[in-house]
Amino acid sequence: xxxxxxxxxxxxxxxxxxxxxxxxxxxxxxxxxxxxxxxxxxxxxxxxxxxxxxxxxxxxxxxxxxxxxxxxxxxxxxxxxxxxxxxxxxxxxxxxxxxxxxxxxxxxxxxxxxxxxxxxxxxxxxxxxxxxxxxxxxxxxxxxxxxxxxxxxxxxxxxxxxxxxxxxxxxxxxxxxxx
Amino acid sequence: xxxxxxxxxxxxxxxxxxxxxxxxxxxxxxxxxxxxxxxxxxxxxxxxxxxxxxxxxxxxxxxxxxxxxxxxxxxxxxxxxxxxxxxxxxxxxxxxxxxxxxxxxxxxxxxxxxxxxxxxxxxxxxxxxxxxxxxxxxxxxxxxxxxxxxxxxxxxxxxxxxxxxxxxxxxxxxxxxxxxxxxxxxxxxxxxxxxxxxxxxxxxxxxxxxxxxxxxxxxxxxxxxxxxxxxxxxxxxxxxxxxxxxxxxxxxxxxxxxxxxxxxxxxxxxxxxxxxxxxxxxxxxxxxxxxxxxxxxxxxxxxxxxxxxxxxxxxxxxxxxxxxxxxxxxxxxxxxxxxxxxxxxxxxxxxxxxxxxxxxxxxxxxxxxxxxxxxxxxxxxxxxxxxxxxxxxxxxxxxxxxxxxxxxxxxxxxxxxxxxxxxxxxxxxxxxxxxxxxxxxxxxxxxx
Numbered sequence: 001x002x003x004x005x006x007x008x009x010x011x012x013x014x015x016x017x018x019x020x021x022x023x024x025x026x027x028x029x030x031x032x033x034x035x036x037x038x039x040x041x042x043x044x045x046x047x048x049x050x051x052x053x054x055x056x057x058x059x060x061x062x063x064x065x066x067x068x069x070x071x072x073x074x075x076x077x078x079x080x081x082x083x084x085x086x087x088x089x090x091x092x093x094x095x096x097x098x099x100x101x102x103x104x105x106x107x108x109x110x111x112x113x114x115x116x117x118x119x120x121x122x123x124x125x126x127x128x129x130x131x132x133x134x135x136x137x138x139x140x141x142x143x144x145x146x147x148x149x150x151x152x153x154x155x156x157x158x159x160x161x162x163x164x165x166x167x168x169x170x171x172x173x174x175x176x177x178x179x
Numbered sequence: 180x181x182x183x184x185x186x187x188x189x190x191x192x193x194x195x196x197x198x199x200x201x202x203x204x205x206x207x208x209x210x211x212x213x214x215x216x217x218x219x220x221x222x223x224x225x226x227x228x229x230x231x232x233x234x235x236x237x238x239x240x241x242x243x244x245x246x247x248x249x250x251x252x253x254x255x256x257x258x259x260x261x262x263x264x265x266x267x268x269x270x271x272x273x274x275x276x277x278x279x280x281x282x283x284x285x286x287x288x289x290x291x292x293x294x295x296x297x298x299x300x301x302x303x304x305x306x307x308x309x310x311x312x313x314x315x316x317x318x319x320x321x322x323x324x325x326x327x328x329x330x331x332x333x334x335x336x337x338x339x340x341x342x343x344x345x346x347x348x349x350x351x352x353x354x355x356x357x358x359x360x361x362x363x364x365x366x367x368x369x370x371x372x373x374x375x376x377x378x379x380x381x382x383x384x385x386x387x388x389x390x391x392x393x394x395x396x397x398x399x400x401x402x403x404x405x406x407x408x409x410x411x412x413x414x415x416x417x418x419x420x421x422x423x424x425x426x427x428x429x430x431x432x433x434x435x436x437x438x439x440x441x442x443x444x445x446x447x448x449x450x451x452x453x454x455x456x457x458x459x460x461x462x463x464x465x466x467x468x469x470x471x472x473x474x475x476x477x478x479x480x481x482x483x484x485x486x487x488x489x490x491x492x493x494x495x496x497x498x499x500x501x502x503x504x505x506x507x508x509x510x511x512x513x514x515x516x517x518x519x520x521x522x523x524x525x526x527x528x529x530x531x532x533x534x535x536x537x538x539x540x541x542x543x544x545x546x547x548x549x550x551x552x553x554x555x556x557x558x559x560x561x562x563x564x565x566x567x568x569x570x571x572x573x574x575x576x577x578x579x580x581x582x583x584x585x586x587x588x589x590x591x592x593x594x595x596x597x598x599x600x601x602x603x604x605x606x607x608x609x610x611x612x613x614x615x616x617x618x619x620x621x622x623x624x625x626x627x
């Protein structure tokens with residue numbers, strides 16, 4: 001966003017008026033929008049997600065989960081090679097004919113647990129990073145009512161366009177329009 | 180869907196009603212806290228005595244080296260399972276009735292696992308060497324035996340605690356932000372810090388929603404695996420009465436059964452004292468009652484299977500062990516368990532019973548007693564009557580281990596009582612999601 005841009009915020013009490021404003025703004029070519037909602041609303045998401053790729057959080061989960069599986073097998077196999085404890089006739093050793101012994105199945109349990117652990121933690125890291133959290137100061141367009149029962153649209157536009165944006169927001173049914 | 184929707188409150192009502200539960204509590208609350216804290220102190224003193232004078236204080240002798248502590252460990256891990264079932268599995272199934280109880284259930288899970296985690300440490304005696312269980316590099320190149328179910332347990336339980344906590348905290352973020360914006364003073368500052376600056380912008384929600392779904396999908400197989408792994412602590416051993424492939428599903432079902440009973444024990448007083456009748460309605464109690472009934476019937480089936488497998492095995496030692504359990508020293512505990520777990524939930528076939536808080540409360544207490552004794556019956560009599568008569572023995576509880584087990588209940592309730600006064604025990608966001616969204620054009624309202 002260039003430094004000269006303006007931000008206009010519209011506060012709405014209803015979902016249908018918010019959706020109407022969003023559709024109108026997008027039709028007029030305003031795409032730099034931030035929408036604040038107290039809960040995720042299906043109708044609003046439908047408009048916003050139309051031309052967006054799926055959230056990349058899932059990539060974090062995949063990488064985390066695979067890291068968990070690989071590190072669990074490395075840990076269990078490597079430790080049973082350096083500490084050759086034979087229990088129940090089962091051991092794990094590199095012999096002349098390749099791997100001797102057959103204790104891989106119990107290691108799957110460790111791999112499963114570490115997959116969930118690493119995958120879960122990576123998911124949260126992904127959510128925090130992609131959602132640009134933590135924020136130490138509220139953004140200028142935020143209003144405390146947006147976590148309670150009001151919906152907000154912040155439109156970032158070129159300086160000269162603000163009257164037209166205000167007009168769109170007000171016609172759609174905004175309770176309040178401010179800069 | 181209209182029958183599962185809470186119709187009366189608006190979005191603003193929800194925020195206000197949840198904020199109301201965090202107002203300064205009255206004397207009743209503090210007197211409960213004091214009672215619980217006193218019991219916990221007694222438990223801590225008993226534990227200090229055990230550390231000082233040795234493990235003999237806990238009444239542990241050969242052959243029952245696993246007794247009350249491991250019983251309580253399995254019991255508390257089981258309690259946690261209902262919380263994850265409600266928060267993750269029912270989330271994936273989009274069961275809307277879960278929204279008003281899932282936060283309390285999830286908190287219960289974490290506190291139950293925190294309670295359970297104490298027992299292996301108390302049981303091991305010298306708990307300052309507990310780190311021996313973890314794989315850490317050491318100069319003698321000693322490593323844990325990854326073929327041992329006890330090491331699987333370490334991984335399963337610590338993963339379970341971490342993932343449940345992460346899941347819980349992620350769910351709390353938007354709720355804390357909602358509370359931040361309606362509170363003032365030092366509370367506001369603390370909530371502002373914990374909410375990580377959450378604003379509910381679309382760029383935050385889209386990643387949040389995706390992450391929440393993925394966490395739920397990871398937690399779902401995890402919760403089933405945890406109690407299966409706990410059951411393998413027993414099933415992998417050769418002890419008659421333990422060595423059975425039935426154990427994993429048997430334990431998971433019992434865990435969910437006892438967990439639902441504990442959820443009811445926690446939410447019924449919460450509903451009464453906070454006046455949350457608009458959110459935790461009769462239909463929620465009804466759904467919980469049905470789940471207790473179903474898991475109870477399934478458990479009855481497992482009990483029958485257990486007896487059948489033992490009789491059908493053709494193994495004299497198995498049959499002798501079963502005969503001893505059913506008729507001798509610990510028979511009272513077995514029959515008490517059958518009554519509490521198989522007979523008492525049958526009253527929930529009646530809808531009037533399922534919607535009556537007092538009936539549900541009594542059934543829940545009986546179920547918890549029954550499920551504690553189930554673990555006792557698996558552990559103590561099986562160890563007391565294995566292959567050779569010279570290894571048979573009787574275990575008697577000692578004041579020390581009894582007090583520690585009672586103290587663990589106090590520890591759990593202390594954590595929960597503390598939680599409901601500082602954090603939203605009802606999910607602000609998820610309850611709002613089940614409400615019809617505010618529409619100006621009323622013809623569209625409620626099409627969800």
